Every structure is written in C-alpha cells, then in structure tokens.
Amino acid sequence: MQRPGSRVTVERIESRILRTNPLGDPFVRDLAVYLPPSYYNNSTEYPTVFCLQGFTGGVWSWFNFQAWIPAMDERMDSLIASGVPEMILVFPDCFTRYGGSQYLDSSAVGDYESYLLEEVLPFVDQKYRTQKDRRFRGVMGKSSGGFGAITLALNRPDCFSAVACHSGDLYFEYCYIPDFPVAGRMIRKYGGIRSLIKNFHQISKTGKEDHALLNTIAMSACYSPNPDVKPHLFDLPFDEKTGKLRSLIWRKWKKHDPVEIVKRKGKSLADFGVVYLDCGNRDEFGLFVGAQIFVKELQKLGVAYVYEEFDGGHFHTQERYDVSLRRMAEYFRS
Amino acid sequence: MQRPGSRVTVERIESRILRTNPLGDPFVRDLAVYLPPSYYNNSTEYPTVFCLQGFTGGVWSWFNFQAWIPAMDERMDSLIASGVPEMILVFPDCFTRYGGSQYLDSSAVGDYESYLLEEVLPFVDQKYRTQKDRRFRGVMGKSSGGFGAITLALNRPDCFSAVACHSGDLYFEYCYIPDFPVAGRMIRKYGGIRSLIKNFHQISKTGKEDHALLNTIAMSACYSPNPDVKPHLFDLPFDEKTGKLRSLIWRKWKKHDPVEIVKRKGKSLADFGVVYLDCGNRDEFGLFVGAQIFVKELQKLGVAYVYEEFDGGHFHTQERYDVSLRRMAEYFRS
Amino acid sequence: MQRPGSRVTVERIESRILRTNPLGDPFVRDLAVYLPPSYYNNSTEYPTVFCLQGFTGGVWSWFNFQAWIPAMDERMDSLIASGVPEMILVFPDCFTRYGGSQYLDSSAVGDYESYLLEEVLPFVDQKYRTQKDRRFRGVMGKSSGGFGAITLALNRPDCFSAVACHSGDLYFEYCYIPDFPVAGRMIRKYGGIRSLIKNFHQISKTGKEDHALLNTIAMSACYSPNPDVKPHLFDLPFDEKTGKLRSLIWRKWKKHDPVEIVKRKGKSLADFGVVYLDCGNRDEFGLFVGAQIFVKELQKLGVAYVYEEFDGGHFHTQERYDVSLRRMAEYFRS
Amino acid sequence: MQRPGSRVTVERIESRILRTNPLGDPFVRDLAVYLPPSYYNNSTEYPTVFCLQGFTGGVWSWFNFQAWIPAMDERMDSLIASGVPEMILVFPDCFTRYGGSQYLDSSAVGDYESYLLEEVLPFVDQKYRTQKDRRFRGVMGKSSGGFGAITLALNRPDCFSAVACHSGDLYFEYCYIPDFPVAGRMIRKYGGIRSLIKNFHQISKTGKEDHALLNTIAMSACYSPNPDVKPHLFDLPFDEKTGKLRSLIWRKWKKHDPVEIVKRKGKSLADFGVVYLDCGNRDEFGLFVGAQIFVKELQKLGVAYVYEEFDGGHFHTQERYDVSLRRMAEYFRS
Numbered sequence A, B, C, D: 001m002q003r004p005g006s007r008v009t010v011e012r013i014e015s016r017i018l019r020t021n022p023l024g025d026p027f028v029r030d031l032a033v034y035l036p037p038s039y040y041n042n043s044t045e046y047p048t049v050f051c052l053q054g055f056t057g058g059v060w061s062w063f064n065f066q067a068w069i070p071a072m073d074e075r076m077d078s079l080i081a082s083g084v085p086e087m088i089l090v091f092p093d094c095f096t097r098y099g100g101s102q103y104l105d106s107s108a109v110g111d112y113e114s115y116l117l118e119e120v121l122p123f124v125d126q127k128y129r130t131q132k133d134r135r136f137r138g139v140m141g142k143s144s145g146g147f148g149a150i151t152l153a154l155n156r157p158d159c160f161s162a163v164a165c166h167s168g169d170l171y172f173e174y175c176y177i178p179d180f181p182v183a184g185r186m187i188r189k190y191g192g193i194r195s196l197i198k199n200f201h202q203i204s205k206t207g208k209e210d211h212a213l214l215n216t217i218a219m220s221a222c223y224s225p226n227p228d229v230k231p232h233l234f235d236l237p238f239d240e241k242t243g244k245l246r247s248l249i250w251r252k253w254k255k256h257d258p259v260e261i262v263k264r265k266g267k268s269l270a271d272f273g274v275v276y277l278d279c280g281n282r283d284e285f286g287l288f289v290g291a292q293i294f295v296k297e298l299q300k301l302g303v304a305y306v307y308e309e310f311d312g313g314h315f316h317t318q319e320r321y322d323v324s325l326r327r328m329a330e331y332f333r334s
Helices: A059-063 A072-081 A112-127 A144-155 A177-189 A193-198 A208-223 A247-254 A258-271 A287-301 A320-333 B059-063 B072-081 B112-127 B144-155 B177-189 B193-198 B208-223 B247-255 B258-271 B287-301 B320-333 C059-063 C072-081 C112-127 C144-155 C177-189 C193-198 C208-223 C247-254 C258-271 C287-301 C320-333 D059-063 D072-081 D112-127 D144-155 D177-189 D193-198 D208-223 D247-255 D258-271 D287-301 D320-333
Strands: A007-014 A028-035 A048-052 A088-092 A137-142 A162-166 A274-280 A306-310 B007-014 B028-035 B048-052 B088-092 B137-142 B162-166 B274-280 B306-310 C007-014 C028-035 C048-052 C088-092 C137-142 C162-166 C274-280 C306-310 D007-014 D028-035 D048-052 D088-092 D137-142 D162-166 D274-280 D306-310
Touching: A007 A112, A028 A059, A028 A072, A028 A112, A048 A112, A048 A144, A059 A072, A059 A088, A072 A088, A072 A320, A088 A112, A112 A144, A137 A144, A137 A320, A144 A162, A144 A258, A144 A274, A162 A320, A177 A193, A177 A208, A177 B177, A177 B287, A208 A247, A258 A287, A274 A287, A274 A320, A287 A306, A287 B177, A306 A320, B007 B112, B028 B059, B028 B072, B028 B112, B048 B112, B048 B144, B059 B072, B059 B088, B072 B088, B072 B320, B088 B112, B112 B144, B137 B144, B137 B320, B144 B162, B144 B258, B144 B274, B162 B320, B177 B193, B177 B208, B208 B247, B247 B258, B258 B287, B274 B287, B274 B320, B287 B306, B306 B320, C007 C112, C028 C059, C028 C072, C028 C112, C048 C112, C048 C144, C059 C072, C059 C088, C072 C088, C072 C320, C088 C112, C112 C144, C137 C144, C137 C320, C144 C162, C144 C258, C144 C274, C162 C320, C177 C193, C177 C208, C177 D177, C177 D287, C208 C247, C258 C287, C274 C287, C274 C320, C287 C306, C287 D177, C306 C320, D007 D112, D028 D059, D028 D072, D028 D112, D048 D112, D048 D144, D059 D072, D059 D088, D072 D088, D072 D320, D088 D112, D112 D144, D137 D144, D137 D320, D144 D162, D144 D258, D144 D274, D162 D320, D177 D193, D177 D208, D193 D208, D208 D247, D247 D258, D258 D287, D274 D287, D274 D320, D287 D306, D306 D320
Parallel strands: A048 A088, A048 A137, A137 A162, A162 A274, A274 A306, B048 B088, B048 B137, B137 B162, B162 B274, B274 B306, C048 C088, C048 C137, C137 C162, C162 C274, C274 C306, D048 D088, D048 D137, D137 D162, D162 D274, D274 D306
Antiparallel strands: A007 A028, A028 A088, B007 B028, B028 B088, C007 C028, C028 C088, D007 D028, D028 D088
16 A cells, blocks of 8 residues: 555653543653655645544544554545645544543543643644644544534634534533433442442443443543542542432533533634534434534524534444544635 | 133223313223132122333233233232232223323323223222222332322322332433433424324334334323423423423423422322332333432331332333232232 | 224134143134124125234234234224225134244144144134135235245145235244354253253243244244154254254254245145235345245246335334235135 | 563565455555564564454554553563563454455455465564474464464464464354345345445445445355456355355355364364364354364364353453463463
C-alpha cells in the first residue's frame, strides 16, 4: 500500500496536572499527532482538530486494526486525496482506570479538561506548525467523545471555533438511567461499591451488563465526585440499597448535560464556523433525542448548526467522521 | 387426565360502566370463575382472589395452552391437592384496544377500577357462595397485573385484605422511561401520534420495539388522559418532536406510581393479612428496584410484608403464583 | 362482539391406538372442530381441513388468547365473512410429553399418524356432515405442523387433495443441526440422556437453549426410535460424549426429511388441487432453503405448486393462514 | 508505565509468493516480532512462537488497544515477570481482502502457508537470534488462528514441536453449516455471488448476518477454490439458487477439517512437547464438539495432549493465551 506521505508522530507528555490524579493513572501520557502529507515539504501552518475517543477508548483506539475499516490516519489521507484541505489531527490520551474521563475536571478522576487545554494544546501549538488561533482549531468526538467535544466547545469557545459531536452523550435521562437498575444490581452482587472498587481490576468487564456497571461508575466519578466518600470519592446517582434515584446527585449529573449547558452557554457557539451534530436514528442509547433537544435550543438562540440523523445505530459509524472532518477542513480554509 | 372436580365457569357481564368507554371496546365482558373441587358438594362459602393479567393479557390468557406450564386452574387444583385450603378465583376481563387498562379509571380508556369493584365484585358475591367480607378477599397479579393489585389494595382497603404483587410495574423511572426514546422514534416513523392512533389496527405489534411503543401508548392513556387532546384523549409523557420528557405529564404519571402512593396510603395495608411482593433479580425492566423502594416505605410505616427476590427475569415466572396463592389461602382460613 | 354464528365444538376421543403409547401420555384426547356459520341451518356437507400445530403446540394453542391476533375460529369467521366458502376445521391433539409427535408413528412416542388417520379422521367423518372424499379434504400446519401436513400429503394422498405447509421443518441439515452442539452440551450438563429423561419434568423449559435441547430430544424420539435403548427408546443423532454426528442415525432422520421423500413420492401430489408452501425470507431456522429445494423437486416432477417467500421470520406469522385457507376453500368449491 | 525492556519490532517483507495472489492483496507485508527483555543484553538464542490471528484479524490486531485487556506484548511481559522463560513471538500478516487466509495455500486466495513457512519463518530465523530447530518452535492461535495452528502442526511437524489451538475452527458441520442459510439468503439479496464479489468493497460488513456471509465467502475461497469459476475462482458449498448443500464441494471443505486430518496425520504430533487445545463450554459456534472429537482421535493414537474446556464463550478469551504461552515456554526450556 503506497502511503501518501502523511505521518503519525507519537509524543510522550509528562503531565503536571495529572501527576496527582486520585486514580493513580499514569501521568506520562501518549499523544498521537497526524501530520498531513505536505507537512514536511513546506513551512506553512495548519489548522488542528482535537479528536476525542468514546468511553473505554484510548489514544491508540483511533488506529486499532479493524478489518475493512480505515484507521483515522487512512481516513484523513483519503479525504485529502479527494481534495479536502490538509489539517493536523491531535489524539490525546484521556483514558482512566474506570474507562474514561469525559474530558472534565473531577476530584475523583483527575483534571482532564485542564490537561487537554493547558498542557496538550499549548504543547501541540509549540511543537508543531499549527495556526495558533481558535479560528483554526476544532474539536470532535463520538459518544463520550462527542460529549467532550460539545462540552469543551460550549465552555471554552476561546479555544475552538468548530465542533463535531457524533452520537454524543446528551440528555442523560435516556442515555444513562436505563443502566442504573442493572448497575445497582451488580454493585449489590459485588458486595457494595466499596468492595467493588477495591477489587475493580478483577471484575468482569466484557459483558453487556458489565458495560452498564462500568459506565455508571465512570460517569459517577466524572459527574458527582465527592471528596468525603472514601475511598472512591464519588456519589452514586442512586441509593445503593434500593436502587432509587438520588435527586440531589442526579442534579449534579444534569449540570453536566449538554442539553442544560446549551441553555446558558449556547450563545458561545454563535461565531463558530462549524457546529455539527449527528446521530443514528436507531441509536441504542436513544441519543437522537438529546441531539434534537440540543439543536432546538440552538434554534431558539439563533445559532447556526447542522444536524444529521442517519440510518443506523450507535456502533460502527466511523464513516460519519468523513463528513465532519471535511466540513471543518473547508471552514478553516474559507 | 383425571380432573379433581374443580370447574371454571364463564359468565358474560353486560357492563353499564364500560358502555361508554371511549375506545369503543366491548362492554359485554367475559368473566371466568374458578370453583374449587368441593364447591358443588356443600353449601359452604369460600374466600375469593381476584387475578389480574399483565399488559396485553386477557381473561383467557390465564388458561392459554403452554407446553409444560399448568394453566391457572390446574395450578390451583395442584395446590388444593397438596393441602392448600380451597378458594374461588375470579378472572375479570380488563383488556382494551391498547392492550390493557392498568385497572384504573381513565377518561381516555374507560373506568376499569369501577367496573371491577362496582360491577364484577358484587356480581361475583351475588352469584357465587363467597365469603362477602374483605377479610376473605384478595387480589393478585403480575407485571401490570401486579401494579393493579397493589394499587387496588392501597386505594381500596375496604375491599381486600390480601394482596400479591408479582414483578409489578413499580418505580416508573426505571420501568417506563427506557421505552420512551424508542416509542418516540416510532411515533415519528408513523407520522405522529394522531396518524398512528388512526391506523392503530394496522401497525405491527409483535416486535420488541413495537412493545415499547404499545406500552407507552397504553400507559399514557391510563396515566395521563386529557379530554382536550383529540382524538386520542391523552398526553404523551414526552414531546412528540424531540422526545424530551414533559415534566407536567410525567408528574401525572408518577401520581400513579405505587412507590408514591404507598407514602400516603401505605397505612391502609397495616391490617392486611397478606402483603406479598416478589421480583426476579434479573428483571428486564429493573422492577426489583421499585419493589425494594416500596417495601422500604412499608418498613418505615411499620407495615408487615413479605418480599422475595427470586433468581430469574420478568418472563416465565408462573410458578411464583403458587407461593402467593398458598399464602392467601392459609391466611383466609387462619 | 357479535359472533357470526360459527361454533367450536369439543370432543373427547378415547384412542385405542394411543392407549399403549410409551411416554404414558393420555389416550383420551381433546378434539376441537370448527363448524361454520351455516352448519346448523341446513343439511349440506362441508369440506374439512385438518390443522396441525407446531412443536410445543396443543389443540388449544389454536385458540390461545393473544392480544390483537385473532384465534383460528375468528380468522375463519372473517374469511367467510369476506366471501370465502365455508369449511369445517379439525384440530387434533398430538401433543406429547416431549412437546410433539411430528404426526408420525414412532415406537418411542406413539402412533400419531395412525391416530390421526385411523381414529380422528373417521370419527370426524362419522360425526359431522363432511364431504367424505379426499377431493374435499385438506391438511395444513406450521413449522412442525407444516412438516406434518406435507408428510401426510406425500404419504397418504388417498386421504387429502390439498396441503399447506407454512414455514415447515424441511431440509434437516439447516433446521436441526445447529441445535445439536447446544443440545449435546446440555445433555452433558444434566448428567447424560438417561438422567435427563428421568428428570424430564424438572428441567428448565423456557430458555432459548432449553428449546434446542427439547427439540432435539423430541425429534430423536420421532425420527430415530430404537426399542433397544432403555429407557428412552431412541437414539440421539450425535455421540453423547463428543457431540459428533452419528451418520447411521442421521440417515434415519433424513429418511423423514420431506426434501428426500418428495423425490420418491412427489408424484403423489400431482392431482392435488392445492400444494401450497410458504416461508419467511428471514426464517431463523433457514427453512426457506428447504422450501426451495422441495419445490424444485416438484418442478422436476412437473407437479403444480405455489410457493411464497414472505418478508419476515419464523414467528408471529398467523396471518399467512388466511392465504392457504382461502386457497383450499376455493379449490374445494371449484 | 515502566516497561520491562521488551520490544516489538516491525519488519516489512516483500513476498515473492504473495506477489501474484489472485485477490490483489498487498505482497509487501508487515511482520511484528516481540523480542523479550533480555534480547539486547546478551547473545543467546531464543525459542519462537508463531501467533496466528482469527478471521478478520491482522498482525496489528494483537496490539489493538482494548480497555483493561493487555495487548500481546504486555501479556508476554507479565508472564516473563512472573518467571516464565523468555521467548520471541512472531506475528505474521495473513489478512486478505475477504478477511483471512486460514493459513492455507489456495488458488483463490494466495499461498499463505507457503508464505508463512518459506518466507516468514526463514526470514525470522535469519534476522533474529532464534533457536533454529523445530524443538524450539511453536505455533498458536485462536479461532481461525487455532485452525491454522493445528493444521500447520499436523501438516508440517518438521517445523514445529509445540502447538496451541484456542477455540479453533474444528468440525465444520457445526461451526460453518449454520451460517449457510443466512449467507445464501444474502447472496441472493446482493444479486448473486458474481455481483456480490464485484461490489465486495461496498457491502455492509459489521452486522451479525454480514459475518455469516463474509465467513462463508472467505472459507469457500480457502477450502474450495476452483480456477474455472470466474471471476472469483471458488465454489460455494451450497447451491446458489436453493441454498442446498453441494456434497462434492462440502467434501473438499471437509478435507481441511482438522478432525479429519488428525486421523491420517495425528501421529505427527506424537513427538510434540505441547499439544494444547481449549474451548469455552458455551462457545457460540459449538467448537467444543470439534475439540472433543479431535482429542478423542489423539487418544486413539496414543498422542499426549491437554484439553481444557473453560467456562465461557467464543469471545473475550485473551487470558487463555497465558496458559498456552506458559506451557510452551516451559517446554522449550525443559
């Protein structure tokens, strides 16, 4: 296979911010950077897109071998070969012991938003020939990565002017609540949350019910950290004994729901060049509802966006990235 | 097969109350009554148990042929043969065009609670040699029938003194909300709720997603009727366009949630002889959570109950009825 | 609901042939007979159709209550109301301890073909005003009932001149072999076939894997009976220890495969008025393959038939009966 | 994460043998080689194990990021850290357009057995400090990789003296036949095999039914190549129109079934130091049957082996590799 000359470089960043993360996760992190074919042939500066993985994904998931499905660099190569303007893609590592960080700062997980914006972003801008202005910087992701992208866009419009949220975790009522009875049952099976956390490395992690449990734990650590609850430092959104929702904790979760944040901060997106959302019309987590609520809020605010509901579910949707990457690249050059 | 002499009689009741039901469902209804083996050999009076079907169940579902699974009369025969005291079982028909009535009075469905207590109950007491006192009357059911049983017990302790709620629809947050994104999607697919209702007889009703839709429609008609919404006379609990929960409508639903009712009326159950709940520990609708919340409220109120969480899911649990029928029969004779 | 005057009568037949059946199943059997609306208004004779249930189905399964799905008598009523000629429908009971008989004579199960043709058929012809000629007699069924219908038609063209095989068990390689590894595993789990048979009444019967096991046991008893293998009197088609196919036993099975029988006896169907087969194009047991092989053999033999491959799977296909019943009724009157 | 000093090197081999492969797959192939921690600290020679991927797996699948599941190099590192003797692991690339080669020579796919043994093996032995004798060479794999490992061991005992077959494709009756009705249906849906092959890059490849189709195509190309069938050069094992098995073609398949080969060549394994098989007792493809048939043949031949049936299914079984790698390493040093 003749590669067109693009390159994926690997950096290792020693993070000051993650050094004290409470989960004991590594603070030296990989960073992958896709440099487009022309990068080493000139001295021009390129726009950048930060690419955020979903839950249980790591930086290298973007490049996992999957039969018949191009990895992210191959995908970008093909786009460029078809005429899409060149860009740098940045793949940070925000994986954690629980499977992800939601790209937030959390006292139970670590400060991953800060890591991303205060360490990774400046590092990239310093080391690579990037266009160092939000006008030429985008953020995209899928699922929890879509959540991360849209949340960062809303909270930090000073950093980005383009965002793509693919099948993002929006409207927590539908995307998380159905997991709770299962997670609650399994927590009881494991003898309670303390016992479970203590033996976390041993518990089964590959079944469908395992996923409901793991996702609930990770989201609790991200959305409802509580330094007083030892040793795990977070509150569950339901009563451990009965499984009943805890409304105070749930309210903490909802503060992170993009369909809430958009009401207050949606205006941030008004001067974005790309506000792109999509979702499968058969998404197994019902995320099309969150997407529709979100864009309706944008409509109210008069913010321009594109929403595409495609025929499909939550998984195996990589070719959707072609759409958002092309849009961003064209906007950056426009 | 030598039958032990019990009998199932079939009555047809012409209901005054159902005559004007808004769904145009029949107002002449079947009623099946199980008369125990000794019934025609003496002139004694018997306790009665009202048996309520789940969603999509009708009076005859109790007697459907299923390989290797005894029908309700065979089940009661076996119990009696093993020494359980004799009882009369009453099987009313509260099926509706949408699949069920939840045994409530609803302006969008019909007044099925009234039908049951003001027409069926007196009819049975008049026609059969029953012990005509709440002390000797029970109500039981599974799933939506469990909901009906526990709701009737809470609301009408003047009628019953024994209740069994098997895998009942409790804690609506877990048992209904997961259906909403699917139901919303299908409503949109069918061109909106009006169009769907108009063509209700034609829509597919056998798939898993169909069930989410049908259940949502039926529960809306039961829990949030609204005479002003023509022609279907009920509100959906979510916005038809986006799928977002409508909090006012949801509150109407929650007023029917037994975990709410028990707070106000749980004391009603204090002088019951049997308050029995069970649920599978892998119930697909997470109903074990509702059961646990419910019994915790009973505990607070000092009301005696039995709760059993058995190993299994929501379906194929008929042998659980043996447990509650036996308990009731023994209580009635005690 | 105003019923159009049809009637379902229930007979009890004391069978001489089933009296000594080796499974100890009842030899007094129910028989349901559908008499069309005009039956009691005149003295005319009617054509008859024998209706055969699938595996795990009994005579009363035809009349089980299922929400929104008409029972067989309601279905026939509607057809007649729409102009289809009247017929008598006969519903024999060939259920067994293992879930079915395949309507065959088997030394391990009982002689159900003989029961059907030598006892039920004459009984019906004697007791009811039937047209007592094969020209006016049909047989239909679904799944194992479709197998039974097509097998009886091939073997006993002296009895029938119309046959409908809905989603029938054809081409055993695809419809049965996939169950064998599962069945073998469960047999080992239960401590071997002898131990399993001894505790047959206790084993779980409602899960998906249970079905693979039960079906394999029942088919073994029907297709490869062996009086020397005590106590169960049949051979499994695979080695109990390893699970490997036993080719001699498999050959016994294949002798019952309609796609084999048709080669020798397909000519029997040449003077049938209706040879109707159908199958869902997504049938979970791949039965569309068997149907296609079967009709290709008919084609070679120059036998007329109708084959319809409809959009759907193996389950919830009752409305297909409308097609075959209508065809038969019109042929009988033609 | 402090890495213990092992290394994965990447080679690119330009293959003479694959140059003319009929699928137009690349003939320059990656080769990954795991060099244990001490490799660069001395001049000793190491045993080697060839590791073969399953269907749809490529060389890099061994190193895909999966949350909580160590990649193959991390796994080997941990084993070594726990005292297991060091080895070199070799990861060849035998992926093809259809998803795999079964490590066979096929005129429809390419000569992958030859590539592996005549090009990769000598290359490794020349370039790395391996112990260049079959006594110190093993082969392992899972699923189609398990098939490849056991097949190579049987056919080429001159190359290896240790083999591990994890959940291998054995006993084709159970592991492949259930896919055929689905594959046949989809081939018809795509307008026939020629049309499907022509548009192969476009067809959906991620659903469950897609897998049945893809696997059937790939296995046909590997097991029943036929240069006369243009353009795809292989025979399907069933009739394209009806779906019926073609016995001549099926016989060609069965010639590749390890449970057949072992009868003739099982003696080859008599002087192996490790003959290890395992399978999950709930393997979705029933592969435990093939494994049991296989080892029973070994028993007859008096060949020593270890077979472990573990509690689990076909997927997420990576930790099983620890068992076989440890056994091999200990044997090589013994």
